[in-house]
Amino acid sequence: MENMKNPDTALLRIENLHAKVAGKEILNGLSLTVERGEVHAIMGPNGSGKSTLASVLAGRPGYEVTQGRVSFEGRDLLSLPPEERARAGLFLGFQYPVEIPGVNNVYLLKAALNAQRKTRGLPEVDAFEFLTLVREKMKLMRMEDSFLSRGVNEGFSGGEKKRNEILQMLVLEPQLAILDETDSGLDIDALKIVAAGVNSLRSPERACVLVTHYQRLLDYIVPDQVHVLIRGRIVKSGDKSLALELERRGYDWVAGAAA
Amino acid sequence: MSEETRQTQAELESLLARGYQHGFVTEIESDTVPPGLDEDVVRLISRKKGEPAFLTEWRLKALRHFFTMAEPHWAHLKIAPIDYQSISYYSAPKTKKDGPKSLEEVDPKLLATYEKLGVPLHERARLAGVAVDAVFDSVSVATTFKEKLAAAGVVFCPFSEAVRSHPELIEQYLGSVVPYTDNYFATLNSAVFSDGSFVYIPKGVRCPMELSTYFRINALNTGQFERTLIIADAGSYVSYLEGCSAPQRDENQLHAAVVELVALDDAYIKYSTVQNWYPGDADGKGGIYNFVTKRGECRGRNSRISWTQVETGSAITWKYPSCVLKGDGSIGEFYSVATVNNHQQADTGTKMIHVGRDTRSTIVSKGISAGHGQNTYRGLVRMLPSAQAARNFTQCDSLLMGGKCGAHTFPYVEVKNETATVEHEASTSKISEDQLFYCLARGIGAEDAVNMIVSGFCKSVFKELPMEFAVEAQNLLAVSLEGAVG
Numbered sequence: 026m027e028n029m030k031n032p033d034t035a036l037l038r039i040e041n042l043h044a045k046v047a048g049k050e051i052l053n054g055l056s057l058t059v060e061r062g063e064v065h066a067i068m069g070p071n072g073s074g075k076s077t078l079a080s081v082l083a084g085r086p087g088y089e090v091t092q093g094r095v096s097f098e099g100r101d102l103l104s105l106p107p108e109e110r111a112r113a114g115l116f117l118g119f120q121y122p123v124e125i126p127g128v129n130n131v132y133l134l135k136a137a138l139n140a141q142r143k144t145r146g147l148p149e150v151d152a153f154e155f156l157t158l159v160r161e162k163m164k165l166m167r168m169e170d171s172f173l174s175r176g177v178n179e180g181f182s183g184g185e186k187k188r189n190e191i192l193q194m195l196v197l198e199p200q201l202a203i204l205d206e207t208d209s210g211l212d213i214d215a216l217k218i219v220a221a222g223v224n225s226l227r228s229p230e231r232a233c234v235l236v237t238h239y240q241r242l243l244d245y246i247v248p249d250q251v252h253v254l255i256r257g258r259i260v261k262s263g264d265k266s267l268a269l270e271l272e273r274r275g276y277d278w279v280a281g282a283a284a
Numbered sequence: 285m286s287e288e289t290r291q292t293q294a295e296l297e298s299l300l301a302r303g304y305q306h307g308f309v310t311e312i313e314s315d316t317v318p319p320g321l322d323e324d325v326v327r328l329i330s331r332k333k334g335e336p337a338f339l340t341e342w343r344l345k346a347l348r349h350f351f352t353m354a355e356p357h358w359a360h361l362k363i364a365p366i367d368y369q370s371i372s373y374y375s376a377p378k379t380k381k382d383g384p385k386s387l388e389e390v391d392p393k394l395l396a397t398y399e400k401l402g403v404p405l406h407e408r409a410r411l412a413g414v415a416v417d418a419v420f421d422s423v424s425v426a427t428t429f430k431e432k433l434a435a436a437g438v439v440f441c442p443f444s445e446a447v448r449s450h451p452e453l454i455e456q457y458l459g460s461v462v463p464y465t466d467n468y469f470a471t472l473n474s475a476v477f478s479d480g481s482f483v484y485i486p487k488g489v490r491c492p493m494e495l496s497t498y499f500r501i502n503a504l505n506t507g508q509f510e511r512t513l514i515i516a517d518a519g520s521y522v523s524y525l526e527g528c529s530a531p532q533r534d535e536n537q538l539h540a541a542v543v544e545l546v547a548l549d550d551a552y553i554k555y556s557t558v559q560n561w562y563p564g565d566a567d568g569k570g571g572i573y574n575f576v577t578k579r580g581e582c583r584g585r586n587s588r589i590s591w592t593q594v595e596t597g598s599a600i601t602w603k604y605p606s607c608v609l610k611g612d613g614s615i616g617e618f619y620s621v622a623t624v625n626n627h628q629q630a631d632t633g634t635k636m637i638h639v640g641r642d643t644r645s646t647i648v649s650k651g652i653s654a655g656h657g658q659n660t661y662r663g664l665v666r667m668l669p670s671a672q673a674a675r676n677f678t679q680c681d682s683l684l685m686g687g688k689c690g691a692h693t694f695p696y697v698e699v700k701n702e703t704a705t706v707e708h709e710a711s712t713s714k715i716s717e718d719q720l721f722y723c724l725a726r727g728i729g730a731e732d733a734v735n736m737i738v739s740g741f742c743k744s745v746f747k748e749l750p751m752e753f754a755v756e757a758q759n760l761l762a763v764s765l766e767g768a769v770g
């Protein structure tokens with residue numbers, strides 16, 4: 026526990042978090058601290074609560090926190106509505122990005138950027154500045170210009186949706202990005218592109234939490250810490266070698282050790 | 285529901301207070317006929333307008349027919365009884381004897397009213413290059429851009445002026461699409477109509493600018509019964525825009541308009557409406573009864589009539605802009621967005637009557653229901669035996685916001701020619717939590733997120749509107765759905 030008198034310097038601090046979905050307890054005493062500049066990887070079996078954690082942090086309706094606390098840059102994260110969490114610099118890369126037909130992909134992104142800038146007391150970017158910015162980031166993500174005019178994720182392939190998530194992250198430049206299985210469904214080249222995108226945002230100020238099933242991603246984005254999430258709590262943490270070991274020995278190994 | 289959503293909802297509900305923004309009343313002296321409906325009133329209206337005998341007679345025939353009719357009640361609407369004898373059928377702002385000859389003669393108070401509504405007659409006309417005819421209660425107050433239109437041979441003037449300047453066109457076309465016997469409200473209109481707009485586009489002329497009418501009901505206890513007639517001669521084109529508003533009053537006010545369109549060979553009429561009559565308050569008190577008959581006849585070969593409407597206002601909307609596709613190869617289109625919030629009701633749709641061969645029609649209807657609103661799409665596609673190889677495509681989507689509103693769909697299809705094809709797609713959905721959360725998680729506020737998603741839902745209709753109107757329509761949609769997020 027922190028000394029109450031010192032301000033919390035951690036970017037994200039989760040303490041003993043319990044959360045229910047549809048009346049069922051999914052997170053069950055989860056604690057995790059992320060410092061600025063760090064990359065954390067969270068791994069764990071299907072259904073262990075990884076996406077639930079991401080949803081609770083982003084403020085998705087329907088997720089009820091029953092115990093514990095979360096602070097983000099020293100603020101009580103859970104008391105903020107979702108849009109204010111985003112404006113405070115929290116970004117969620119969705120495991121299943123939703124399609125919004127008829128809403129232009131970059132129109133949404135521009136609205137998001139301007140809403141966030143407004144909160145920070147910055148002037149809105151005009152259409153020209155925005156287009157220049159978004160074109161530059163699209164180039165990085167190797168996305169064609171046609172994505173400018175299409176509806177949000179409308180008819181995008183699985184891999185394109187994931188790249189679009191990273192594009193949004195690059196434009197919004199969050200303090201903390203939680204990327205939920207952004208590597209799933211990507212081909213080898215796309216994986217490298219996405220990794221390069223994530224790495225381009227790494228800085229001593231920012232941090233990133235990667236939810237993934239595959240050690241392969243961590244070859245490209247090297248994490249400072251790796252955590253194993255099982256049945257709603259973190260049962261083991263280590264450095265990047267933990268991911269390699271998990272790949273060899275499977276979750277039974279940790280689950281057995283934790284039981 | 286989590287604490288956060290509850291909070292956003294509360295914030296949104298407080299925005300409701302902003303409500304209707306065109307609800308002011310203009311203090312102006314007017315010449316209003318006492319309430320009541322009989323032959324003397326009809327003769328008085330006709331005399332005030334200096335009409336020729338054929339028109340007075342036509343009105344009287346309509347009135348006599350009206351007294352034989354019963355108010356229709358087949359629509360999916362709850363309508364408080366209307367006392368037709370307590371309505372005043374004519375109200376005009378008092379002006380010099382013959383009405384204003386130019387903008388300079390128009391009462392400055394009237395001009396200020398339109399300014400407040402965002403229709404400054406001088407500026408808007410000049411800047412946007414849109415010719416505006418503004419109808420205030422019963423009379424047309426100004427028509428801008430007359431000279432430029434006249435140079436192209438286009439006639440665009442108040443209906444009453446057309447009666448004087450082009451009586452032969454009026455006699456030939458008035459009631460030729462919507463006869464005075466057509467339906468209860470159209471018949472009433474035929475008897476008492478006061479003013480409206482008249483457009484004639486000569487052969488081969490592409491109208492050099494968008495034409496626009498702005499309707500405003502101001503006086504208390506008056507009905508507005510305007511009549512619009514648009515004739516597009518062979519090979520011509522016109523895009524016509526119609527906007528509406530009314531003051532906020534506790535009483536219901538009746539608006540029973542008739543619009544007739546005639547398209548001759550290869551002519552194309554594009555008619556767009558943004559309807560924002562006062563919808564009543566949050567408890568359903570007051571508001572306009574918008575009972576309108578709009579019909580276009582594609583009389584010529586390969587002619588085309590396209591209706592686009594964005595209906596956000598009125599307590600009750602009852603209208604079915606329709607196309608009669610007589611000319612071979614003619615095209616009818618109907619693109620509609622209708623929103624209902626609070627206690628608003630809408631029963632709207634279209635009729636596509638295929639008479640000629642190779643005629644085509646497209647119907648795209650987007651209904652949005654919120655609060656206690658009830659939204660009905662009612663459409664008829666009729667393929668007559670002569671409609672060889674005719675085609676129709678209908679798409680009808682409903683979006684529900686919250687659990688107390690309703691969406692209803694009544695698509696009627698009659699096919700009497702087996703070579704004709706009719707396709708129908710329909711969907712009903714709720715505003716998706718996932719879509720909403722996706723926007724919130726990007727930092728976009730709940731209200732903006734909803735507007736964005738709803739605009740996306742309406743996109744295929746909005747893209748049919750002229751640019752200037754599309755922006756206005758989106759803004760109106762946002763205002764009309766304020767507080768609707770649940």
Ligand SMILES: Nc1ncnc2c1ncn2[C@@H]1O[C@H](COP(=O)(O)OP(=O)(O)OP(=O)(O)O)[C@@H](O)[C@H]1O
Nearest residue numbers: 046047051069070071072073074075076077078120
């Ligand atoms: N809305 C919901 N209603 C009911 N159960 C839910 C809901 N959301 C999540 N759950 C349950 O919570 C548990 C954790 O789900 P979660 O999506 O967090 O798993 P995950 O670790 O992300 O799994 P995966 O690796 O498959 O993505 C699962 O058993 C899931 O079925």
Ligand SMILES: [Mg+2]
Nearest residue numbers: 075076077120
């Ligand atoms: Mg998951």
